[in-house]
Amino acid sequence: MTAADAPPIIFVHGTRLSAGQWSPQLAALQEDFRVAAVDLPGHGARSAEPWSLNAATEIIASAVESLDRGPALVVGHSLGGYASLEFARRCPEQLRGLVLAGASASTRGPWAIPYRWAAGLVPRIPAARLTRWNDRLLRRLYSPEVVDATIRAGYAFHTLPDAWGEVLGRFDADAMRHVAAPVLILNGEKDTVFRSGERDFLRAHPRARIELIPRARHLANFDDPEAFADAVRRFALEVA
Numbered sequence: 001m002t003a004a005d006a007p008p009i010i011f012v013h014g015t016r017l018s019a020g021q022w023s024p025q026l027a028a029l030q031e032d033f034r035v036a037a038v039d040l041p042g043h044g045a046r047s048a049e050p051w052s053l054n055a056a057t058e059i060i061a062s063a064v065e066s067l068d069r070g071p072a073l074v075v076g077h078s079l080g081g082y083a084s085l086e087f088a089r090r091c092p093e094q095l096r097g098l099v100l101a102g103a104s105a106s107t108r109g110p111w112a113i114p115y116r117w118a119a120g121l122v123p124r125i126p127a128a129r130l131t132r133w134n135d136r137l138l139r140r141l142y143s144p145e146v147v148d149a150t151i152r153a154g155y156a157f158h159t160l161p162d163a164w165g166e167v168l169g170r171f172d173a174d175a176m177r178h179v180a181a182p183v184l185i186l187n188g189e190k191d192t193v194f195r196s197g198e199r200d201f202l203r204a205h206p207r208a209r210i211e212l213i214p215r216a217r218h219l220a221n222f223d224d225p226e227a228f229a230d231a232v233r234r235f236a237l238e239v240a
Helices: 017-027 053-067 077-088 109-124 125-140 144-153 157-165 173-178 196-201 224-239
Strands: 010-014 034-037 072-077 093-101 183-188 207-211
Touching: 010 017, 010 053, 010 077, 017 072, 017 125, 017 144, 017 224, 034 053, 053 072, 053 077, 072 077, 077 093, 077 157, 077 173, 093 144, 093 224, 125 144, 125 157, 173 196, 173 224, 183 196, 183 224, 196 207, 207 224
Parallel strands: 010 034, 010 072, 072 093, 093 183, 183 207
Antiparallel strands: none
């Protein structure tokens, strides 16, 4: 099987980030695949748009249609992973395969309590201060070619309460039963929180498998951009 036979690939970013999160993967894959990264409502170029899962799924669906190559492989990270699960439920005919990255933890029950607390705290901190903290952290951990596009696009702190307010309490491994396509659960080895339910997610789907990025954390596509892109490449060829 060759890349020419593979589906297009849509990337969906994580909490507070933007399509810029995927600049390393787009650069690595764009010569062989039709690829696109979306901004979810309230993020990036869509910063002024109100958040909703309905709008998020419509944005993903429009991106699939824009590549004009039939069902797509959708890669969702964290918040984008849960939005991609919702897209898989609502638009099964548009999905060839699903990569869940840092999104295989239940958002129900006690696990959600600290995230509800954080979502309530964020609006109380000035956005300029949060931006400085995030910029410093990313620049300390990663090279400019990995994070410059993310930093330039800014952060969606104002959207975080609404986004997580809708996601928390909504998803667990049962969401996998609504996914008709094959699933790759792609986690950073050290992302202990968001891979906490990966075995439950695996058991809930007959065509799912787990792959770990060694030594990577929650932002696995930043920690090891090449390994992440390679995992997506191999899965795209598998589902071709």
